[in-house]
Amino acid sequence: MICKDRVVIVTGAGRGLGRAHALEFARQGAKVVVNDLGVSRSGEGGSTGPAQEVVEEIRALGGEAVAETSDIATDEGARHLVATAVETFGRLDVLVNNAGFLRDRMLVNLSEEEWDAVMRVHLKGHFLPLKHAGLHWRAESKAGRPVDARVINTSSGAGLLGSVGQGNYSAAKAGIVGLTLVASAELGRYGVTANAIAPAARTRMTEEVFAATMAAPEAGAFDAMAPENVSPLVVWLGSAESREVTGRVFEVEGGKICVMEGFRHGPVADRGARWDAAEIGPEVSRLLGLAAEPEPVYGA
Structure with a gap:
């Protein structure tokens, strides 16, 4: 129960x-705002069903949750999302x-619409909820009410190392890392930490890749690609225990947690x-000989 009585928003939930x-947040005692538009894998359509089904699962566990179906890539939708948490549970x-979808193409085949759609949901869909949550926490801090808040953003190995056929997705996920670092620096004064994860798991977005490249686990064996493997780290990052951890990116897959080390100053000539x-x-040429070799792009 490391998140007992904490109020949590999860987008794309x-x-x-x-x-x-x-x-997992509910199992650990949190009250959860379940945000989801209920769209297809490519971001089309919409339904209140998926969010409400998760709410019912949480209530069956004895937890508290509310469904929220705003488009969080709009200013009004993100504002409503944060307001729902505060009005329903009294705090955030x-x-x-976490919300996102894919429209994969090689760069020369990638349309402007496909670029814009992925940027909108992944990058803008991170920025706007973060902005409105930040406004709430700043107001709480300035009013003298203690804030011990957390932001966990969802990047990807594609954003950290690149991924062939995913130029739009890779760029958006790299942008999320930069946004996380800025949020950590700017919101720390109000009692907020910001970190990012780069998860590997079998989901709607990745099932085709895994079906083509990995065999299904045998019955009873550890399923390294189950999405549930990622959640314990996310929940810990959302707990009070993580207050000293901020501005970090964690790669998480199966039972593995890796602290990613991004751009840092290397060999220099002046x-x-x-x-x-x-x-x-x-x-x-001399500087490159002294520098670490870059890791390969996924799919290269």
């Missing part, structure tokens, strides 16, 4: 990772940004004056 997060302690273009090649 009707299926897959979001559903697993919402259920944790925001888990001549104290402007370089001549003809001199750059040998110096760059």
Whole structure:
């Protein structure tokens, strides 16, 4: 019960990772706002069914939850999401940004609409709930009410290392890492931490990849790709125990948790004056020889 009585928003919580997060938060004592538009894998259509079904699962466990079906990639939808948590449960302690979908194409085949759609849901759909949760927590802090809040964003290995056929998704997920770092720096003064996860799990978004490349686990064997494996880390990051952890990215898969180490200053050359273009090649070659080799792009 490490999140007992904490109030948690999980976006994209009707299926897959979001559903697993919402259920695990409930098992650990949290009150959960289950946000989901109920759209298809490609972001089309909509239904209140998935969110309400998860709410019923949580209530069957003896927990408290409410369904919320706003489009969190709109300012009004994100505002309503945060207001629902505060009005229903009296507070907000944790925001888990998880909603997303795929429209995969090789770069030369990727349409502007497919680019914009993925950016809107993944990147804008992280920014706007974060903005309105941040406004709430800032107001609470300035009013003298203690804040011990958490943001857990959802990036991807595609955002950290790139993924062939996923230029739009990779760019959006890389943007989420940058947004997380800024949120950590800006919201810390109000009692808020911000971290990101890069999960690997079998969900609607990834089932085709896993079906083509991995055999199903044998009966009774540990299913390393089950989305439920990711949720314990997310729940711990949402707990009071994690208050010293912020601005970090964790890769999580099966039973493995890895602290990702992103861009940092490596070998440097400074001549104290402007370089001549003809001199750059040998110096760059020397610096690259001193630098760590980049990890390969997924699918390359």
